[in-house]
Ligand SMILES: Cc1cc2nc3c(=O)[nH]c(=O)nc-3n(C[C@H](O)[C@H](O)[C@H](O)COP(=O)(O)O)c2cc1C
Ligand SMILES: [Fe+2]
């Protein structure tokens with residue numbers, strides 16, 4: 001029997017002097033809003049929710065006894081194994097992940113409860129999902145107290161509700177590493193140190209039949225990141241690794257969806273933009289994970305993997321080693337009045353005529369940078385086409401090139417197409433912008449320059465032949 005405090009929050013307000021009065025939630029909310037000196041403390045005692053608050057030096061104590069218990073029916077969970085339950089939630093209202101990346105399909109924020117002799121919560125979720133999440137945790141705990149909260153990652157998309165969880169489950173020990181603890185203290189006000197269990201690489205935590213071991217994964221997004229392995233059910237709780245944008249349509253497992261068709265593009269866009277910069281660290285983690293016997297990969301976003309590990313590991317290996325996933329040509333162009341765009345289209349047609357597969361054209365001005373970055377990771381060859389703009393390349397093109405550099409992309413073959421009406425200089429500017437990207441092969445001899453509109457197709461045809469041969 002779980003408690004739904006939201007709908008049944010009525011009870012007795014006992015003043016210090018023993019007088020008591022009935023009140024309900026709206027009154028309490030009003031009091032919170034209007035009283036500047038109001039201090040509130042929530043805690044849970046047995047089957048009751050206790051609230052202590054002070055108004056004008058008077059301490060009030062409210063206890064909602066278990067008589068108000070009702071069935072918690074708003075839960076939305078999925079079982080992963082007998083003992084492990086997914087208690088995460090999807091957010092379809094969030095437009096921009098990290099306020100940067102468009103997520104038209106939303107995102108899921110995963111969290112898991114392990115029920116053994118001890119109970120354990122694996123990370124929490126973002127604020128927006130908090131209501132659903134706490135319903136889910138309550139349901140998964142089925143009336144039991146929570147003994148541990150493992151914090152694999154402190155980024156607020158997973159840790160925003162940590163303080164609420166810590167207060168809701170005051171007996172829970174916070175399991176974290178030495179880099180995590182000070183971050184918890186930076187973000188929150190509860191006394192994390194007093195109730196933490198600080199773990200290091202290889203440490204284990206026995207929950208009964210399940211033994212968790214901790215593997216540090218620094219910079220597999222943030223410096224404090226660790227992943228957790230459950231030896232009994234062979235589950236890797238992989239933090240942001242193996243995560244993807246996209247809300248869950250009820251299906252939680254990779255074998256319940258058509259990942260390649262419906263999820264891969266978002267998974268690539270997630271990886272390359274969120275974690276791509278830290279690919280060497282991802283490679284290290286993949287090396288450590290190779291030594292584990294894994295039956296489930298439970299990431300903090302997107303589907304849980306329980307089959308076809310070769311598929312996703314191959315993708316991760318490629319992305320994190322900057323190896324192109326597909327041989328093909330990504331033609332990225334900028335164009336103010338259409339002539340550079342025209343050259344991009346002609347080049348693509350020439351490549352198609354030559355039988356080249358995987359040709360993709362994108363306008364850098366109206367394609368979100370996260371998609372451009374993902375395509376640059378995916379394909380082996382890049383053609384950058386830009387008009388000259390104030391003696392430089394088009395600002396959107398420069399921005400895209402800087403983005404590739406920031407994300408650590410390397411090892412691509414690059415060709416340049418420039419346009420200009422009086423002194424074309426876009427190729428020079430693009431070359432300068434590319435500096436710092438490692439292992440690029442720039443097809444200097446096949447640089448295409450034209451003035452205003454294309455008058456000679458031969459240089460583009462020659463470039464197409466060189467690219468086709470090189471693929
Ligand atoms: C704001 C602005 C700045 C430009 N600066 C240069 C320049 O510095 N050098 C040059 O040769 N052309 C310059 N141009 C001309 C364009 O590069 C040229 O007209 C080109 O053909 C435009 O290609 P598009 O049709 O693909 O937009 C500039 C055009 C604009 C609108
Ligand atoms: Fe993260």
Ligand SMILES: [Fe+2]
Nearest residue numbers: 155157240300
């Ligand atoms: Fe995340």
